[in-house]
Amino acid sequence: MRRSADVMERARQWTRNLKRDVVALWIAARDPRTPWYAKAAAGVVAAYALSPIDLIPDFIPILGYLDELFILPIGIALTVRLIPADLMAEFRRTAASREKRPYSIIAAVVIVFIWMLALSALAHLAYQYAR
Template sequence: MSWFTALAGPAARRALKIRVFALWKLLRHADTPWPSKAVAGLVLLYALSPIDLIPDFIPVLGLLDELLLLPLGLALAVALAPKPLWQACLTEAQQEADSRNARAPKWRAGAVFIVLIWLLLGGLALGWWWSGRA
C-alpha cells in the first residue's frame, strides 16, 4: 500500500465521511459549546459545499485542501468539544453509516461561502495589482 493510498484511499475517505457525519451531529447537539459549534459549522460549510476552494483538477493542490483543511478543522472542532459528547456523536454516525448508505447533504450556503472567499481573494489581488500600477 502506498502512502497516497493510505491517505486518500477508500478506507481513509470512509473514515473522513463518518467523522464529517459525526461533526454534523455535534453541530446540532444542544450540549455542544459555542466555540466547537462555530468551528464545526465552518468545517461543514466547506466539507458539504458543492464547490471546492481549490478545484480537484489542479494537480497536487486540488487534493491538499481535502487532505489538510478538512482533517485540521475537524481536529480543532473535536478538541473544543467535550470528549464524551464527541464519542457519542462518532458512535451514532458510525452506526448510521453501517446500517445504510448515508449520503452527506449539500449545503448551498457552503458554496456561497467558498465563492465569497474567492471574490475576496480576487479583490485583494486586484487591489494589490492596481496599487502597484500607481
C-alpha cells in the first residue's frame, strides 16, 4: 500500500514540476538574458503547453494523450537544457511564486489554422477521389 502511495505522490510532484517549468519557459521566452535559440524553443513549447486547444484532441483514442504524456514533457526537458542553469533556477522561482498561469491565444489561433489547413487538404483529397 505504501509503495503505491509513494508512486502517486511522485507522479503528482512530477506534474507540478512540469506545470511550473512551462510557466518558467514562458518567462524565459520573454527575458532578454535568455539566448535566442533557447528563447525560440521556450516560446514554442510554452505557447503550445499554454494553448487552450490541443493540436491532437484528447478524444482521439491513444493519440489524443500522446502530446501530454510524451511530446510535451520531452519538449520541456530539452528546452530546459538550452537555458543556463542559474537563469532557469531564477525562472522556476518566479514561476512558483505566480498565482495565475498564463495562457496563449496566439498558439490557439495557430492550432486552429493548422486544423483548418488539414481539413481543407482532406476535403480536397476526398473531392479528387470522388471524381
